[in-house]
Amino acid sequence: MNGSTSPKHPLDSLLRTDRIPHIWCPGCGIGTVFSSSLIAISSTGTDPMKTAVVSGIGCSGRGAGYVKLDSYHTTHGRAIPFATGMKLANPELTVVVFSGDGDLFAIGGNHFIHAARRNMDLTVICVNNLNYGMTGGQAAATTPHRAKTSTTPMGNPEGPFNLPLLAYACGATYIARWTMLHTRDLTQSITEALTHTGFSFIEVLAPCPTGFGRKNKLKNSDLLRIYQEKAIVKNGANPAETILDLEQGITLGKFVEFDRPTFADNYRAVNCD
Amino acid sequence: MEPAVLTGEHFLNGDVACAEGALAAGCRFFAGYPITPATEVAEHMSKRLPRVGGVFIQMEDEISAMAAILGASCAGVKSMTATSGPGFSLMMENLGLGIAMETPCVLVNVQRAGPSTGLPTLGAQGDMMQARWGSHGHYEIIALAPSSPQEIFYQTITAFNLSETYRIPVLIMADEIVGHLSERVIIPESSKIKLQSRPRPTGRKDRFKPFHPGPNGVAPMAHAGEGYMVHFTGLTHDERGYPAMTVEAQTEMMDRITGKIRRNLDKIIQVERYRLEDADVALVSYGISSRSSQAAVDEARERGIKAGLLRLLTVWPFPEDIVRELAKRVKGFITVELNLGQIHLEVQRCAEGRAPALLAGHVGGSAITPEEILERIKELVSQGK
Amino acid sequence: MKFWRVPLDTEEIVITRGVVHIIEDRCKGCGYCIDYCPRGVLEASRRFNNRGYHPPEVKQPDLCVNCHYCEAVCPDFAIFSVEAPAQPTSELPSK
Structure with a gap:
């Protein structure tokens, strides 16, 4: 019954097992989101050889280093434009961007909005841990108002983005938000996003006990309890009405799914037809 | 489809000749951002690339343009961007990534006078040290300097060949005067243009080490989608491509990325x-x-x-x-x-x-x-x- | 398992069963698998793994219904379950 005689973990075939254990802290939710992503990748039935994972910098950005697929760990914020070049150069590839909130929405915010506007055929999975974890828990573009971080020791004077609304305004054609606890829904959403043609965006809340938790007096599983208790699942909700408030509630669900021509479709239509 | 190599005698400015050189060299992906005096390179590529089966994309800035050409190159397509001083500064970040990931591509800088916004429409050669040392860390780089539209045509082909041979981003340090100067450009028959391709892996995919150097010090390059399951990172990495945070790994990687240039100087340098x-x-x-x-x-x-x-x-x-x-x-x-x-x-x-x-x-x-x-x-x- | 009214098809319903496997040396002791197992199969062990964490251990093996939630929630790829021979609902032990 114990580890010594275990068969292999079902995801081992998609993991660079020689690099496990990974660098993520005890209680960090990135590994769970990563795990859901791998389950989704293996369940879509697409050829894993034709799937590439691109990451930026930060804790979540390390994801690319653990997946046994073609994987590219790029510069801070630049995963989306790198992935854009890769997808346009080889349209047969399924290109997944796996990165964090700081990477995708602060330093990389400009690239996110333009890739969504173009409806670039990418799947963007954003692990939102509400702060910069890798550098020790600084305020991010997603940190709640008044939350404490190492650069907002008296509380965050700023407010966060509403990421699904941002993605919707920019033109994303698949938008969902889950927490790492909602593994089945999350996996389902990632599977849908991978097969969706166009710019898909999934925000996943995951705890950062070391960075965000410690400074806000939230123990290892406190944030998970908040995710569980405050979750309001509203599939199809108007992204403008979704909330992410650790006290008021967290709207989860698949909010948006529709088709419109991708960059590549329009490029062909304009230039070649 | 149009021919990629427009064999014949033309009257072209340097920017357009550069674009034609790239197409003749097999470039099929261009990502750029408008900037005087390099805009004509992008404009010409936007017109020509779709007609030769390539892709042009105007990105949101020069940072993303540089990132996109690396992504395209990692998927196996020869790629290029063109810019001038302010954009060149923004590209320094991902130029470093290209060097660390040993990813072939060509970056054209049609130089204008700086610093900062400077004299956008007037030429200078003030970015020469930036070309050498502009991205952080110690590295080797290849930079060519064309003096005419005809030369920029040929140098662009040379830049792609060097970039492919040594798996390194190659810079073309042109200037506004060459970029905007129109002269006679003779484009030879495509059979007369010698092209190089990056070294490619052979042998078992599961044993492939993406940064294990070949005979000339350059590692064969596997592309996304070929089943080699490669990992590329801007972190210091070992021959498997895995991050390795040690002095030994840093020494070994630096020896590879500088050595492949330092040990082939006689093949690279042209005067x-x-x-x-x-x-x-x-x-x-x-x-x-x-x-x-x-x-x-x-x-x-x-x-x-x-x-x-x-x-x-x-x-x-x-x-x-x-x-x-x-x-x-x-x-x-x-x-x-x-x-x-x-x-x-x-x-x-x-x-x-x-x-x-x-x-x-x-x-x-x-x-x-x-x-x-x-x-x-x-x-x-x-x-x- | 006790029902206040026994469904007519009880005998036909087969509840899946699972066997939990723990890769102890991958565990970082976050305890999520223990906290979120819907059947209370797991508990923290007193043992240390090679990284100094207390991995979970199986307290009530018979309760596992092979839902894979421990496997899905574990951030460290350290636990998973595999299917065991099924048993009829009536024989399922109470939690």
Whole structure:
């Protein structure tokens, strides 16, 4: 019954097992989101050889280093434009961007909005841990108002983005938000996003006990309890009405799914037809 | 579909000739952002690429343009971007990534006068040291300097070939004057254009190490989607591509990415010698300034001064040995460039005090004239008396 | 398992069963698998793994219904379950 005689973990075939254990802290939710992503990748039935994972910098950005697929760990914020070049150069590839909130929405915010506007055929999975974890828990573009971080020791004077609304305004054609606890829904959403043609965006809340938790007096599983208790699942909700408030509630669900021509479709239509 | 190689005689400006050179070299992906005086490269690519089965995309900034061409190259497509000073600064970040990931691509800088926004419509050669050291960390780079539309056509092909051979981003350090100068450009038959491709892996996919160097120090490159399951990172990495945070790994990686250039200098560096055999005064120049330099050499010779020109087609890596050899026999050097002394510093360094090294340069905004150079030649000669 | 009213098809319903496997040396002791197992199969062990964490251990093996939630929630790829021979609902032990 114990580890010594275990068969292999079902995801081992998609993991660079020689690099496990990974660098993520005890209680960090990135590994769970990563795990859901791998389950989704293996369940879509697409050829894993034709799937590439691109990451930026930060804790979540390390994801690319653990997946046994073609994987590219790029510069801070630049995963989306790198992935854009890769997808346009080889349209047969399924290109997944796996990165964090700081990477995708602060330093990389400009690239996110333009890739969504173009409806670039990418799947963007954003692990939102509400702060910069890798550098020790600084305020991010997603940190709640008044939350404490190492650069907002008296509380965050700023407010966060509403990421699904941002993605919707920019033109994303698949938008969902889950927490790492909602593994089945999350996996389902990632599977849908991978097969969706166009710019898909999934925000996943995951705890950062070391960075965000410690400074806000939230123990290892406190944030998970908040995710569980405050979750309001509203599939199809108007992204403008979704909330992410650790006290008021967290709207989860698949909010948006529709088709419109991708960059590549329009490029062909304009230039070649 | 149109032919990629427009064989024939054309009247093109440098920017357009550069774009045609890229297409002739097999470039099929261009990501860019409008910037004077490089915009015409992007404009021409936007028109031509769809007609030869390639992709053009105008990105949201130069940071993303540079990132996109790396992504495209990692998927196996020859790729290029073109910019000028302000955009060049933004591209330094992902230029470093390309160097660390050993990803072939070509970056064209049609230089204008800086710093900052500077003189957008007027030429300079002020980014030469930035080309060498602009991205953080220590590395080697290859930079070429074209002096005419015809030369930028050929140098763009050379840039792709070097980039593919050594798996490194290659810079074309043009300038506004060459970019906007229209001259005759002869495009040869495609069968006459020799193209190089990056080394490619052979053997078992599961044993492939993406950064294990081949015979010439360059590792074969596997592309996304081929089943090699490669990992590329900007972190210091071992031969498997895995991050390795040790002095040993750093030493090994640095030896690979600098060694593949340092150990192949004779294959990379190209210079032209003009009336240099018996020269007392050696001009060292590149790009548009080398044309004025050539005229100055002729004028000096008419006045009985034995001048010659060392024209750098490859600026980086700097032809140290050639300048060192020259320093043993010439009476002095004059570096001719549109800045206040950048390559001049290299010439000084390699002259090692054996021969005086002067600068004929100015702040940019106009080409240097043969008369200005001649004045410096006379100055050097009078110093020697 | 006790029902206040026994469904007519009880005998036909087969509840899946699972066997939990723990890769102890991958565990970082976050305890999520223990906290979120819907059947209370796991508990923290007193043992240390090679990284100094207390991995979970199986307290009530018979309760596992092979829902894979421990496997899905574990951030460290350290736990998973595999299917065991099924048993009829009536024989399922109470929690």
